Amino acid sequence: xxxxxxxxxGWVYTGKDAGPVRVNLAVADGRIIAxxxxxxxxxxxxxxxxxxxxxxxxxxxxxxxxxxHPIFAGVELLQCDLTEAASAEDAxxxxxxxxxxxxxxxxxxxxxxxxxxFPGGTPGRGLLDAVVPDRPxxxxxxxxxxxxxNTAAFEAAGISAETPDPAGGRFEREADGTPAGTIHEGAxxxxxxxxxxxxxxxxxxxxxxxxxxxxxxxxxxxQDAWVPIPEKGHADNLTVYMDAVKAGDLKARVTACQxxxxxxxxxxxxxxxxxxxRVADSFHPRQLNANTVKVMVDGVAENYTAxxxxxxxxxxxxxxxxxxxxxxxxxxxKEFVTAIDAAGMQLHFHALGDxxxxxxxxxxxxxxxxxxxxxxxxxxxxxxxxxxxxVPRFAELHAAANAQALWACHEExxxxxxxxxxxxxxxxxxxxxxELASADARLVAGxxxxxxxADPIAAIHVAVNRIAPGQDLPPLGPExxxxxxxxxxxxxxxxxxxxxxxxxxxxxxxxxxxADLAILDTNxxxxxxxxxxxxVVTQTWIGGECVYDRAAAHPxxxxxxxxxxx
Numbered sequence: 001x002x003x004x005x006x007x008x009x010g011w012v013y014t015g016k017d018a019g020p021v022r023v024n025l026a027v028a029d030g031r032i033i034a035x036x037x038x039x040x041x042x043x044x045x046x047x048x049x050x051x052x053x054x055x056x057x058x059x060x061x062x063x064x065x066x067x068x069h070p071i072f073a074g075v076e077l078l079q080c081d082l083t084e085a086a087s088a089e090d091a092x093x094x095x096x097x098x099x100x101x102x103x104x105x106x107x108x109x110x111x112x113x114x115x116x117x118f119p120g121g122t123p124g125r126g127l128l129d130a131v132v133p134d135r136p137x138x139x140x141x142x143x144x145x146x147x148x149x150n151t152a153a154f155e156a157a158g159i160s161a162e163t164p165d166p167a168g169g170r171f172e173r174e175a176d177g178t179p180a181g182t183i184h185e186g187a188x189x190x191x192x193x194x195x196x197x198x199x200x201x202x203x204x205x206x207x208x209x210x211x212x213x214x215x216x217x218x219x220x221x222x223q224d225a226w227v228p229i230p231e232k233g234h235a236d237n238l239t240v241y242m243d244a245v246k247a248g249d250l251k252a253r254v255t256a257c258q259x260x261x262x263x264x265x266x267x268x269x270x271x272x273x274x275x276x277x278r279v280a281d282s283f284h285p286r287q288l289n290a291n292t293v294k295v296m297v298d299g300v301a302e303n304y305t306a307x308x309x310x311x312x313x314x315x316x317x318x319x320x321x322x323x324x325x326x327x328x329x330x331x332x333x334k335e336f337v338t339a340i341d342a343a344g345m346q347l348h349f350h351a352l353g354d355x356x357x358x359x360x361x362x363x364x365x366x367x368x369x370x371x372x373x374x375x376x377x378x379x380x381x382x383x384x385x386x387x388x389x390x391v392p393r394f395a396e397l398h399a400a401a402n403a404q405a406l407w408a409c410h411e412e413x414x415x416x417x418x419x420x421x422x423x424x425x426x427x428x429x430x431x432x433x434x435e436l437a438s439a440d441a442r443l444v445a446g447x448x449x450x451x452x453x454a455d456p457i458a459a460i461h462v463a464v465n466r467i468a469p470g471q472d473l474p475p476l477g478p479e480x481x482x483x484x485x486x487x488x489x490x491x492x493x494x495x496x497x498x499x500x501x502x503x504x505x506x507x508x509x510x511x512x513x514x515a516d517l518a519i520l521d522t523n524x525x526x527x528x529x530x531x532x533x534x535x536v537v538t539q540t541w542i543g544g545e546c547v548y549d550r551a552a553a554h555p556x557x558x559x560x561x562x563x564x565x566x
Contacts, residue, residue: 010057146185163190213454269340344376
C-alpha cells in the first residue's frame with residue numbers, strides 16, 4: 001500500500017517508546033501503515049504522496065479527554081460566559097453587558113463565575129438585581145455544583161423564605177430565611193420547571209462550537225460525562241450526537257456517558273440499555289457508543305458537599321458535624337452498580353471526597369463478587385482526596401483513576417475555600433496521582449471542561465509540576481504526588497483510549513492503528529518542566545484527515561480565539 005500522507009523531518013512519540021524518536025510516519029486509508037527510519041518509510045511513498053514537513057515538531061497520539069461536557073460547554077459559550085471574569089465587579093459588568101446586548105431573552109442564562117471572586121464563595125442576589133432587575137438571571141458557577149440567581153429568578157421559581165432546603169441541596173439564606181442568591185447542588189433542580197429549556201438547535205450548535213475548540217487543542221476523542229435521558233422540552237444530547245455523526249459533522253470519537261438519575265431508581269436501567277442498543281445498532285463504536293453510566297456519588301469540597309471520612313472544619317478551625325453529602329446510601333449504590341456491571345456497562349463515578357471514593361470502590365468490589373471479573377473498565381473521576389488504604393484497591397479492582405490534573409495545584413479557590421476547612425494534613429492527600437501510579441493504578445486523564453480549561457497541555461504542565469503556569473507558589477503536596485511527563489502523556493492518550501475501549505485502534509502511533517494524532521510546535525521532552533505549558537498544538541488529524549490547522553484558523557472563530565490565547 002502506498003502512503004497517501006508522509007510525516008517527515010520531526011519527532012514522533014509513539015506511546016510505545018520511552019520518549020520521542022526521530023522517525024517518519026506514513027498514512028494510507030486513514031490508518032498508519034509505517035513508522036520507522038526515513039529510508040524505510042520512504043519505500044511507501046509514491047508520486048502522489050502528500051508530504052508534511054514537520055520541521056522538528058513533535059507528533060503525539062491524539063489527546064482523548066476522559067471526563068468532559070462538550071455540549072453543555074458549547075451552549076454556555078453561546079450564553080453569558082463568565083469564565084474570563086477576574087473580579088466580582090467584572091462578573092457583574094459582564095452580566096450587564098450581556099443583558100443589554102440581548103434585550104429579548106426572557107432569562108439571562110450563563111455560567112463560569114469563580115467562587116473565589118466573592119466572600120465565602122457565595123454571591124448575593126442584590127448584585128444581579130442592581131444590573132438586571134426586570135428579568136430572571138440564573139448563572140452556574142465554574143464547577144457547576146452551584147448557581148447564582150437574582151430576585152426575579154427566585155420569584156419565578158416560587159422560592160421564598162418558607163421554601164425548605166431539598167434533599168441533597170441547600171440555599172444560602174439571609175437572616176430572615178430569604179434565599180440570599182447562591183444555590184447549592186440539588187437545590188438547583190427547583191428552577192428546572194421555569195428556566196427556558198435548551199432546545200435541539202442550540203444543543204447541536206453547542207456541540208459544533210465545542211468541537212471546534214477541542215480540535216484546536218489536539219483532542220481527537222472524548223467521554224461526555226453527562227448525557228441524560230432528557231427532561232420535557234430539553235434536547236436529547238444523545239440524539240444530537242447521533243445526528244451529528246449521520247451528518248458528517250462529528251469528527252471526534254465519542255463515548256456518551258449516560259446519566260444515572262438519583263431520583264429514578266432501578267427502573268431507569270431498561271431505558272439506559274435501550275439507548276445503548278439504539279446507538280450500537282446505528283454506529284461503529286469507534287464513532288459513537290453509549291455503553292457507560294455516570295454516577296454522581298458526592299458533591300464538591302468548596303461548598304462542603306464532597307463526602308469525607310473526616311468532618312469539615314468551620315471558619316474558626318473547629319470541627320463541625322458535617323461530612324458532606326452522599327447522594328446514595330452505600331447499600332443502594334452497591335445494588336445498582338452490580339446491576340449495571342452485570343449488564344456489561346462501564347461505570348464512571350464522580351468521587352471527589354475520600355468517603356465517596358471508598359463507597360465507589362466498595363460497590364465495585366460487591367459487583368465483582370456477584371458478577372466475576374470482566375472487561376467493563378470502570379473508572380473513578382476527580383479523586384481530590386483518597387485514603388491511603390484505598391489506593392491499592394484501584395489496581396486490585398481493575399478500576400482506573402480518572403485524573404483532572406489541572407486542579408492539582410494551589411490557587412485561590414483551593415487555598416481560601418477548601419484547604420482551611422479540611423482536616424489537618426489534607427493537602428498531602430490531595431489529588432494523589434503519583435501515589436496511585438506507584439500502586440499500579442491505571443491512569444486516564446480528563447478536564448471536566450467547562451469547569452476548567454480542556455487544554456491538555458495546561459493539565460500536563462500541572463501534573464508534572466503541581467504548580468500552575470506562571471504561579472510563584474509552592475507545589476501542592478509532596479513530590480511523590482507528581483507524575484512524569486510520560487505518565488501524564490500516556491494517560492491523556494493511550495489511557496483514555498483504553499477507558500473508551502478504543503485502545504485497539506487509537507492511543508498509540510503504530511502500524512494498523514487509526515491516524516489520530518496531534519502535532520506540537522516543540523518537543524515536550526526537551527522542554528524544562530516549568531516550561532511545558534509553552535507547547536502549542538499546530539495541527540490535529542483524525543483518521544488521516546487534518547481537522548485543525550493553526551496556520552489556517554480564521555479570525556472570529558473559536559479555534560482562532562484559542563490560537564490568540566496560546
